[in-house]
Amino acid sequence: MAILIDESKRVCIQGITGREGQARAKLMVGYGTKVVAGVTPGKAGESVEGVPVFESVADAMTHSRVEAGGDLDISVVLVPARFVKSAAIEAIEAGVRLLVLVPDRVPVWDAMEIAAAGRAHGASFVGPNTLGVISPGRGVVGMIGGRAESARSWFRPGGVGVISRSGGMSSSTAYYLGKAGIGCSTIVHVGGDSVLGVRIPDAALMFEKDPQTEAIVIFGEIGGSMEEDLAGLMREGRVTKPVVAYIGGKAAREGTRFSHAGAIIEGGKGTHAGKVEALREAGATVVESFGDLPEAVLAVVGTPPQTE
Amino acid sequence: MARLHEFEGKRLLSGRGLEVPRGSIACSPDEAEAAAIALGGACVVKVQAWTTGRKALGGVALVETAREARHAAARMLGMQVGNFAVDRVLVEERVEIARELFVSMYIDDAARAPRILLSLSGGSGVEARGDAAMRLECDPLDGVNEAELAGVLRRSDLSEPEREAVAEAVRQVFAVARAHEARSVEINPLAILRDGRVVAADCRVTIDDYAVFRHPDLGIEIARELDHPPTVLERIAYRVEQADHRGTFYFAQLNTKPEIGSKGLVGFHGAGGGGSMMSMDAITNAGFTIANFCDTSGNPSAAKVYRAARIILSQPGLCGYFGSGSGVASQEQFWSAYGLAKAFWELNLDIPVVIRLGGNAEDRAVEILESVGATVPATIEGYRKDDPPRKIADRFAALVAGSVRGEWRSRRARVPAFVGSARSYAINGGTVWLDEASCDAEATAMVVRHGAGLFDSREGRPALAVGEDELRSKDSELIACEVECRRGGRPVVFVELEIEGLD
Numbered sequence: 173m174a175i176l177i178d179e180s181k182r183v184c185i186q187g188i189t190g191r192e193g194q195a196r197a198k199l200m201v202g203y204g205t206k207v208v209a210g211v212t213p214g215k216a217g218e219s220v221e222g223v224p225v226f227e228s229v230a231d232a233m234t235h236s237r238v239e240a241g242g243d244l245d246i247s248v249v250l251v252p253a254r255f256v257k258s259a260a261i262e263a264i265e266a267g268v269r270l271l272v273l274v275p276d277r278v279p280v281w282d283a284m285e286i287a288a289a290g291r292a293h294g295a296s297f298v299g300p301n302t303l304g305v306i307s308p309g310r311g312v313v314g315m316i317g318g319r320a321e322s323a324r325s326w327f328r329p330g331g332v333g334v335i336s337r338s339g340g341m342s343s344s345t346a347y348y349l350g351k352a353g354i355g356c357s358t359i360v361h362v363g364g365d366s367v368l369g370v371r372i373p374d375a376a377l378m379f380e381k382d383p384q385t386e387a388i389v390i391f392g393e394i395g396g397s398m399e400e401d402l403a404g405l406m407r408e409g410r411v412t413k414p415v416v417a418y419i420g421g422k423a424a425r426e427g428t429r430f431s432h433a434g435a436i437i438e439g440g441k442g443t444h445a446g447k448v449e450a451l452r453e454a455g456a457t458v459v460e461s462f463g464d465l466p467e468a469v470l471a472v473v474g475t476p477p478q479t480e
Numbered sequence: 481m482a483r484l485h486e487f488e489g490k491r492l493l494s495g496r497g498l499e500v501p502r503g504s505i506a507c508s509p510d511e512a513e514a515a516a517i518a519l520g521g522a523c524v525v526k527v528q529a530w531t532t533g534r535k536a537l538g539g540v541a542l543v544e545t546a547r548e549a550r551h552a553a554a555r556m557l558g559m560q561v562g563n564f565a566v567d568r569v570l571v572e573e574r575v576e577i578a579r580e581l582f583v584s585m586y587i588d589d590a591a592r593a594p595r596i597l598l599s600l601s602g603g604s605g606v607e608a609r610g611d612a613a614m615r616l617e618c619d620p621l622d623g624v625n626e627a628e629l630a631g632v633l634r635r636s637d638l639s640e641p642e643r644e645a646v647a648e649a650v651r652q653v654f655a656v657a658r659a660h661e662a663r664s665v666e667i668n669p670l671a672i673l674r675d676g677r678v679v680a681a682d683c684r685v686t687i688d689d690y691a692v693f694r695h696p697d698l699g700i701e702i703a704r705e706l707d708h709p710p711t712v713l714e715r716i717a718y719r720v721e722q723a724d725h726r727g728t729f730y731f732a733q734l735n736t737k738p739e740i741g742s743k744g745l746v747g748f749h750g751a752g753g754g755g756s757m758m759s760m761d762a763i764t765n766a767g768f769t770i771a772n773f774c775d776t777s778g779n780p781s782a783a784k785v786y787r788a789a790r791i792i793l794s795q796p797g798l799c800g801y802f803g804s805g806s807g808v809a810s811q812e813q814f815w816s817a818y819g820l821a822k823a824f825w826e827l828n829l830d831i832p833v834v835i836r837l838g839g840n841a842e843d844r845a846v847e848i849l850e851s852v853g854a855t856v857p858a859t860i861e862g863y864r865k866d867d868p869p870r871k872i873a874d875r876f877a878a879l880v881a882g883s884v885r886g887e888w889r890s891r892r893a894r895v896p897a898f899v900g901s902a903r904s905y906a907i908n909g910g911t912v913w914l915d916e917a918s919c920d921a922e923a924t925a926m927v928v929r930h931g932a933g934l935f936d937s938r939e940g941r942p943a944l945a946v947g948e949d950e951l952r953s954k955d956s957e958l959i960a961c962e963v964e965c966r967r968g969g970r971p972v973v974f975v976e977l978e979i980e981g982l983d
Binding site for chain 2: 283366369461463
C-alpha cells in the first residue's frame with residue numbers, strides 16, 4: 173500500500189520547463205513515478221525528460237485520459253511562489269484531486285484561497301513549502317532525495333510512516349531509520365508553513381488506514397497546533413498505531429520565528445514543552461534527542477520488519 | 481518587522497471606516513504637548529511598543545492638560561519595553577467608554593481559514609476566558625458568515641443600534657485583514673462609548689511576512705518576526721536575502737554573551753529549517769550558547785553561503801563555528817562548502833570549526849571544506865550524514881576545550897595583492913579578478929579546468945570563453961574556481977563580493 177503516492181498514480185508537473193521543474197522532473201521520472209504530462213503556458217509541444225508539455229492542466233488532463241488510461245491523480249506545482257495560487261486553482265478546477273505545492277514563501281491568504289477551492293472541488297494538497305512525498309521503491313512527488321540514485325540508496329521500504337514539518341529532516345529521519353534496519357511505507361513532508369493542506373493529523377489518519385504502516389514517526393516543531401491535534405486523535409482512539417516523535421526547537425524562544433513560517437511561539441502557545449506533554453499524555457513516545465529516534469522506534473515495532 | 485504599531489494599525493482601520501479615537505503620533509515631548517493642545521488638553525498618552533500589559537509598565541497615562549502630556553511623553557520616550565526602546569508615543573482623545581468588547585481576526589491552521597473571535601465582554605485576559613468568546617467562520621474571499629454573526633448578536637444583550645455597529649466593525653476588521661494580508665488583527669477593546677459610537681480603542685496587527693512584497697505602502701523594512709528591533713547585522717542579512725533568491729537565508733541574533741555556566745558563544749550556521757532547529761538544540765544540549773540562528777538552504781548559491789558566513793563571523797567573542805543541517809540534504813552540498821571555504825580563508829579563521837555537510841555529494845563537500853585548514857590557523861572538520869548531531873556537537877566541545885587561541889575577534893577580510901590592478905570583470909554583486917601576470921601554463925590549465933567552461937586558454941593565458949553578460953550570474957562557479965586554484969597552490973582568481981553595510 174503506502175499513502176498519497178505509489179507507482180499507479182498519474183502525475184503532472186506544473187512549471188516543468190523551469191529550472192526547478194526540469195531538475196525535479198528528472199528525479200521523479202528517474203525514480204519511476206508515472207509522470208504523464210507537464211504544463212507550462214507557451215511551451216506546449218516541448219518535452220522534458222521525455223514528458224510532453226501542455227498549455228494548460230485541462231489539456232494535460234485530456235492527454236492523461238487518452239494516453240495514460242485515466243485522470244491525472246496528482247499535480248506537482250513548481251512555479252514561483254506568487255504564481256502558486258493561480259496554478260493550484262487551475263489544477264483543482266481541471267479535476268486534479270491532490271496537489272503538491274513545493275514553493276517556499278507562498279502568502280498565507282493565497283494558501284487559504286487554495287484550501288477554499290479545494291473544499292469546493294473535493295481536492296486536497298500537500299504543502300506549501302514541501303519537499304514532497306516519497307513511498308520508497310514506489311514513487312516520489314516533489315524533490316525528496318534530490319537525485320533518483322540518492323533516493324534509492326537512502327530510503328528503504330518497510331512499515332514505518334514518517335511525517336515531518338521539515339524537508340531536510342524528513343530525509344534525515346527516514347535515512348537514520350533505514351540505517352537501523354527500519355524501512356518506511358511513505359515519507360510525508362507536510363511543509364513548513366502555518367496553513368498546510370495535509371496536516372500532521374491528516375497524514376496520521378491515512379497511515380492509520382494503511383495496512384503496510386505499523387508505526388508512525390513524527391518530526392515536529394514548535395508553533396501551531398498540529399502535534400496537539402494528533403495527540404487529540406490518539407486520545408479519541410482514532411489513531412491507534414504506535415507514535416514516536418521528536419519535537420525540534422527546544423532552545424527556541426518566544427516571539428522569534430525560526431526559518432519556517434509556522435515555527436513561532438506566540439502568546440505562550442505552540443511551545444516545545446506543551447507539545448511533548450500532549451503527545452506523551454496521549455501515549456506517544458517522545459525522544460529528547462533526534463539521534464534516539466531509531467532506537468525508540470525499534471522498541472515499539474520490535475525487530476526490523478521484513479522488507480523486499 | 482511585520483508587526484504594526486497601534487497607530488499604524490489604527491490608520492488601516494480608519495481607512496476602512498472603523499472609527500478610532502482622534503490623535504497623533506509624537507516623537508518628542510514638544511510634539512506630544514502640541515498634539516495634546518490640538519485635542520483640547522485632556523488626553524491619553526500611550527507608548528508605541530510591541531508588548532501586552534502596557535498599563536502595568538506605566539506605558540499609558542491619562543492626563544488633564546497639555547503640560548502633563550508633555551511630562552508623560554518625556555517619561556515614556558526612551559523607556560525600555562522588553563527588548564525594544566520606546567521612540568514614539570500616541571497622543572489620543574480621551575473617550576468615555578460604556579462597554580468594552582473584543583474582536584479579532586486570526587488564522588485557524590486546522591480549518592485553513594480565517595476566523596473572527598468575538599467577545600461581548602472585552603478587556604484583558606479574553607483569550608483565557610475561552611467560554612465567553614465566540615468563534616465565527618469566515619471565507620477567505622467572502623468574509624464573515626453573516627448568518628452566524630447575526631445570530632450571535634441577536635442572542636446578546638446589545639441594543640439594536642449597537643448590534644448593527646458591532647456587526648459593521650467585525651466586517652471592517654475582516655476587510656482590513658483581507659486587504660493587507662494580515663495574519664492577525666486584534667481590537668481590544670472595541671469600545672462602545674457613552675455617546676453610542678463604537679471605536680477601536682487599541683489594536684494589534686501582524687502582516688504575513690510572505691505577502692509584505694505586495695504591500696509596499698505599509699513601509700515594512702524587515703519582514704521578519706523577531707523579539708527585538710532588527711540589529712545592524714540582521715538588516716545586512718535581510719538585504720542579502722532580498723538581493724539573492726537562490727535558496728533561503730535566514731539570520732537572527734540571539735545572544736551577544738555566553739549564558740552563565742555556558743561553554744562559550746557559538747557562531748551557528750544551520751541548513752534547513754528543521755535541521756537547523758534540531759542542530760541548534762544539539763549544540764545547546766552540549767552546553768553552548770548560540771550567538772545567532774542561521775539557515776542557508778534550498779540549494780543556496782555559494783555566494784549566499786559565503787555572505788552568511790561573513791555575517792556570522794562579524795559577531796565578536798565566538799569560541800567556535802558550528803554548522804549542521806538535516807544531515808541528509810537533497811541539494812549538492814559542495815556549493816555550500818565553496819562559500820564557507822572562501823569566507824574562512826579571507827578571515828584567516830583561528831577558532832575551531834565543525835560542520836556537518838551530509839547529503840548529496842557530501843564527500844566532495846567535506847574535502848573542499850577541510851582543505852582550507854591547510855591555509856588558516858583554525859582546525860576545520862567536516863562531517864557526513866552518518867555522523868549524528870550529538871557526536872559532532874561533542875567533537876566541537878572537545879575542539880573548543882583544547883583550543884589555545886582566544887575568542888574570535890572580528891576583522892577585515894583579506895584580499896590578494898592583485899585585487900585592484902589585475903584584469904577584472906563585473907559580476908552580480910561584485911567583481912572577479914584574474915591575475916594574468918602570474919598565469920603560466922600550469923595556472924592557466926588550472927583556471928580552465930575549474931572554470932566550468934567560463935574560461936579557455938589563449939596564447940597561454942586564461943581568456944573569457946563566454947560573453948561578459950553570461951559571466952555576471954556565474955558567481956558560484958567563479959567562487960568554486962577561486963577556491964580550487966588556491967587549493968592547487970595557484971591563487972590567481974579572486975571573487976570580490978559586496979556585502980552592503982558590512983565592509
